[in-house]
Amino acid sequence: MNQYVADIFNISYAIQLIYKKSDIVSDKVIESEEKMRLRLPKKHNNEMFALAERLVGGSRMNVICADGKSRLARIPGRMKRRMKVRAGDLLIIQPWEIQDEKADVVYRYFKTQSSILSRRNLLPEVIDVF
Numbered sequence: 001m002n003q004y005v006a007d008i009f010n011i012s013y014a015i016q017l018i019y020k021k022s023d024i025v026s027d028k029v030i031e032s033e034e035k036m037r038l039r040l041p042k043k044h045n046n047e048m049f050a051l052a053e054r055l056v057g058g059s060r061m062n063v064i065c066a067d068g069k070s071r072l073a074r075i076p077g078r079m080k081r082r083m084k085v086r087a088g089d090l091l092i093i094q095p096w097e098i099q100d101e102k103a104d105v106v107y108r109y110f111k112t113q114s115s116i117l118s119r120r121n122l123l124p125e126v127i128d129v130f
Contacts, residue, residue, distance in 0.1 A: 036116060039107055041092050047106055050093040051127040052085050061085060063093060063103065066124040071095065073103040083108050090114040090123075090130070 041047035050063040050073065059075040073093050075083055085091065085108055092107040109117070111130075117123050118130040 036113075038109070038113055038117060039092065040122070045094060046097075047092050047094045049123060049127055050091045050103070051129065052087050052089045052091055055085070055087060061087075061105075063091060064127060065093065065095075065103070066127060068126055069101070071101055071103045073105050075105045079105070088129075090117070090127070 041049060049066040050071070052061050052073075053064050053070070054062045056062060056072070059080055061073055063071055063073045065071055071093070073091070075085065083105065085105065090109040090113075091105050092109075093103040094106050095103045114123075114130045118128055123130070
């Protein structure tokens with residue numbers, strides 16, 4: 001009878017170790033997600049967050065900016081083939097110095113990156129829909 005109890009104890013102890021290892025692994029995954037480095041707008045370059053509202057065509061789109069204005073943004077030629085933007089994407093834009101109602105797209109965030117920025121409270125309330 002004592003051998004039977006000892007075997008049950010060893011099995012339950014092994015199961016506890018398995019669960020503890022999986023908890024440790026999941027903690028590492030959570031920590032690595034929180035330590036993800038993300039590009040932020042550079043204020044000295046006049047960059048800001050924007051939300052793609054509607055695609056117009058010809059690599060142009062209407063965006064809602066962090067300052068509350070609606071601008072016509074375009075994807076510059078050097079980034080056209082690398083960047084596929086859809087309505088609802090979070091972007092970094094740089095308004096033109098000459099015409100303030102137009103802007104260039106500098107960077108596009110993926111959905112996971114957008115949700116991480118939202119959880120860290122880095123997005124302005126105007127465009128925080130994630």
